[in-house]
Amino acid sequence: MRLPDGFRRTTPPELSGGGSGVEEEIRFHIESRVDELVASGVPEAEARRRAEREFGDRAHMVRRTERESRGGGETTMRVMRWMGEAGRDVRLAMRQVRRNPGLWAAAVVTLALGVGGTTSVYSVVQGVLLRALPYPDEERVVRIWPAAPDDVDGGRQSWSVPDLDDWRERSESLAAIGGYTASLGGMVVPTEAGVPEEVRAAYVTGGFFDALGTAPLLGGTLPSEAEESDPRVVVLSRGFWERRFGGDPDVVGRVLDAQHGAYRIVGVMPDGFAFPDPDTELWTFLANVEQESVPWLLRQVRVFDAVARIAPRTDAAEDDLATAEQELAEVARGIAADLPETNAGITSVELMPIRTALVGDVRTPLLIVLAAVALTLLIACANVANLLLARGAGRQREFAVRASLGAGRGRLVRQVLTEGLLLGVLGGVAGMLLATVAVPALLSRAGALIPRSQAVTVDAGVLLVALAVSVGTGCWSGFCPRCGWAGDRLGRLAVAAATASRRGDCSTGWCSRRWGWRSCSSWRAGCSCGASSSCGPSIRASSRRVCSWRTWSCPVTRTPKTTSASGTVSWSDSRPFPACSERRRPRSSRPAAWASSGRGASGASPNRSPARPVRPRLSTSTGTSSRSCGSRSCVGRCRVPIPSCH
Amino acid sequence: MELLQGTLDVMILKALEWGPLHGYAVSRWIKSTTRDVLTVEEGALYPALHRLRRKGLVESEWGVSENNRRAKFYALTPKGREALTQEADSWDAYARAVDRVLKAESPGGANG
Numbered sequence: 001m002r003l004p005d006g007f008r009r010t011t012p013p014e015l016s017g018g019g020s021g022v023e024e025e026i027r028f029h030i031e032s033r034v035d036e037l038v039a040s041g042v043p044e045a046e047a048r049r050r051a052e053r054e055f056g057d058r059a060h061m062v063r064r065t066e067r068e069s070r071g072g073g074e075t076t077m078r079v080m081r082w083m084g085e086a087g088r089d090v091r092l093a094m095r096q097v098r099r100n101p102g103l104w105a106a107a108v109v110t111l112a113l114g115v116g117g118t119t120s121v122y123s124v125v126q127g128v129l130l131r132a133l134p135y136p137d138e139e140r141v142v143r144i145w146p147a148a149p150d151d152v153d154g155g156r157q158s159w160s161v162p163d164l165d166d167w168r169e170r171s172e173s174l175a176a177i178g179g180y181t182a183s184l185g186g187m188v189v190p191t192e193a194g195v196p197e198e199v200r201a202a203y204v205t206g207g208f209f210d211a212l213g214t215a216p217l218l219g220g221t222l223p224s225e226a227e228e229s230d231p232r233v234v235v236l237s238r239g240f241w242e243r244r245f246g247g248d249p250d251v252v253g254r255v256l257d258a259q260h261g262a263y264r265i266v267g268v269m270p271d272g273f274a275f276p277d278p279d280t281e282l283w284t285f286l287a288n289v290e291q292e293s294v295p296w297l298l299r300q301v302r303v304f305d306a307v308a309r310i311a312p313r314t315d316a317a318e319d320d321l322a323t324a325e326q327e328l329a330e331v332a333r334g335i336a337a338d339l340p341e342t343n344a345g346i347t348s349v350e351l352m353p354i355r356t357a358l359v360g361d362v363r364t365p366l367l368i369v370l371a372a373v374a375l376t377l378l379i380a381c382a383n384v385a386n387l388l389l390a391r392g393a394g395r396q397r398e399f400a401v402r403a404s405l406g407a408g409r410g411r412l413v414r415q416v417l418t419e420g421l422l423l424g425v426l427g428g429v430a431g432m433l434l435a436t437v438a439v440p441a442l443l444s445r446a447g448a449l450i451p452r453s454q455a456v457t458v459d460a461g462v463l464l465v466a467l468a469v470s471v472g473t474g475c476w477s478g479f480c481p482r483c484g485w486a487g488d489r490l491g492r493l494a495v496a497a498a499t500a501s502r503r504g505d506c507s508t509g510w511c512s513r514r515w516g517w518r519s520c521s522s523w524r525a526g527c528s529c530g531a532s533s534s535c536g537p538s539i540r541a542s543s544r545r546v547c548s549w550r551t552w553s554c555p556v557t558r559t560p561k562t563t564s565a566s567g568t569v570s571w572s573d574s575r576p577f578p579a580c581s582e583r584r585r586p587r588s589s590r591p592a593a594w595a596s597s598g599r600g601a602s603g604a605s606p607n608r609s610p611a612r613p614v615r616p617r618l619s620t621s622t623g624t625s626s627r628s629c630g631s632r633s634c635v636g637r638c639r640v641p642i643p644s645c646h
Numbered sequence: 647m648e649l650l651q652g653t654l655d656v657m658i659l660k661a662l663e664w665g666p667l668h669g670y671a672v673s674r675w676i677k678s679t680t681r682d683v684l685t686v687e688e689g690a691l692y693p694a695l696h697r698l699r700r701k702g703l704v705e706s707e708w709g710v711s712e713n714n715r716r717a718k719f720y721a722l723t724p725k726g727r728e729a730l731t732q733e734a735d736s737w738d739a740y741a742r743a744v745d746r747v748l749k750a751e752s753p754g755g756a757n758g
Contacts, residue, residue, distance in 0.1 A: 025669060
């Protein structure tokens with residue numbers, strides 16, 4: 001750049017340590033102006049004052065210029081403004097908390113109970129019903145029983161080991177079948193200090209691990225054929241491995257000294273593998289059980305359970321199961337024909353997917369409980385919304401003032417949402433704390449009744465669900481009571497509120513008959529009623545609440561003086577904007593006297609008669625409603641005289 | 647008279663048309679050229695200058711002024727010169743249109 005004649009370049013102040021360049025630039029401007037004024041004869045102090053005045057707000061301009069020069073000025077400003085407003089909203093919401101600690105405490109506790117209950121039960125449901133079992137392709141893993149349909153007691157039998165061998169040899173639809181028993185007592189394993197400890201053990205046949213299919217954490221599992229290998233081997237659970245061997249990674253090959261001899265450790269199973277019982281910690285071959293104690297080689301000793309893996313033939317596991325059941329029944333009939341003295345009655349098998357076998361009994365009850373707590377959460381929402389609504393009457397004026405001071409609709413909505421969010425977060429955190437306490441308590445009392453209860457944890461997923469539920473709840477309960485206002489025209493709100501306060505009448509709300517509010521009310525009424533009938537509290541309370549809602553939807557702003565039996569009211573002259581209140585009423589519902597005049601609301605005579613047809617709604621409203629409306633003025637949804645009224 | 651929104655930028659560009667100036671000189675030029683009819687809050691000049699610089703319409707450099715002070719000089723870039731021509735044309739069209747409307751003698755226009 002070529003500077004004008006007589007000027008020369010210099011180092012920028014940013015580089016020579018002269019502070020902000022913008023400041024120096026502006027200082028130069030003012031000094032130049034002072035020089036000029038002084039040269040024209042103005043005293044220096046006066047010149048400085050005038051220069052500053054002409055320049056305007058110097059600090060502000062420096063800030064604005066720096067922002068412009070940094071770039072992205074508008075976006076930055078918008079984000080900054082948004083964040084500032086959000087911060088103010090949060091502070092405002094906190095002030096609401098401080099101003100109404102009791103109300104907020106009630107709301108937070110209500111939400112916390114709802115969220116805590118739902119979270120606790122959901123975490124159980126998630127652990128028991130939703131979390132995957134540790135068996136790959138679990139649809140094809142089944143519990144299997146030989147069945148004697150002609151038997152008097154339903155027919156489900158247990159297995160003997162020779163039976164299992166026969167079925168495995170003759171059937172083609174079984175990829176693997178393994179028998180097991182966990183009822184032979186534990187294995188007594190002395191601790192390192194020499195104290196004997198009885199450890200829950202399962203005695204299994206070869207094929208047990210093949211049927212379940214779980215990959216070991218370390219080493220291998222028991223081989224399929226016990227006869228072909230050394231039977232004195234053992235597989236450890238992860239818990240036992242950590243407890244007894246300190247999680248030694250070289251545990252495979254070491255020896256476990258048990259009371260009845262030593263076992264070579266061949267593998268460690270991963271977390272979550274607990275079959276057949278939640279506390280089973282060791283698995284070894286049935287071959288290690290003495291014939292003297294359990295003569296398991298006899299075909300008549302039917303004391304074993306079995307799991308099987310169905311060979312995949314089609315993509316649909318159900319089809320495979322049905323085919324397998326038919327084929328296995330034929331095998332059963334074949335064996336029965338060959339061994340009439342021991343197997344005559346056993347003519348079919350029963351298969352049950354492992355998930356159903358494990359959790360089938362508790363599935364329905366758990367889901368019912370979940371539905372119940374979810375309903376409780378809905379009631380909690382409804383109650384919180386009611387609490388906020390009860391306070392809402394007092395806050396309309398605040399909103400109207402904010403609106404008339406220039407707060408836009410979005411801004412008001414955001415304030416309400418921020419309050420809801422704060423409520424949701426507080427309630428959610430309290431609910432989560434409740435859940436972390438409640439779940440262990442629940443499991444310690446009912447853990448024995450719930451299968452897979454060891455899989456139940458309050459994990460991040462569950463807590464996230466809880467937080468989402470509570471924040472949603474908070475926003476909804478905070479927002480719903482005001483959806484009528486927010487959707488309203490703010491101008492009307494402001495004018496009407498100003499009118500109301502001029503009249504000294506702020507007794508009732510803008511709980512208009514908008515669909516939002518109406519649907520909320522009726523929804524809540526339904527919810528409360530449903531919940532009341534299903535969960536205890538009396539319906540009467542809730543129907544009273546419905547009546548009180550009716551009071552709020554009283555539709556006009558006017559003060560009735562007298563009510564005659566014929567349904568006419570004389571109105572005090574102070575009522576604002578009478579014509580507007582008739583706007584929404586369908587023509588057919590107008591009383592006959594009105595209709596015969598043949599004129600609309602705007603055509604009413606200038607010297608209005610004191611006697612005027614009343615809206616049927618006032619005279620036919622419910623007892624509660626007319627009592628509350630008759631005795632005082634009601635500010636309802638009167639339309640203020642905006643041009644659109646006529 | 648208050649300045650119309652957006653006209654400050656084009657006036658700055660015009661001031662720089664004949665060569666680099668520092669902010670104070672731009673402000674003096676606008677003031678004297680408009681014969682004090684338009685009141686420009688002087689401070690508002692600087693955000694506008696920096697905005698124009700960010701848009702690439704002007705460039706700036708530090709130099710020493712006639713009264714031997716450090717000052718920042720602004721000059722038009724080719725892009726700025728182009729923008730000035732464009733703005734001047736559209737302003738001209740606009741002003742002429744408004745002028746015609748205000749000087750029209752009857753609503754009927756040419757027919758009347």
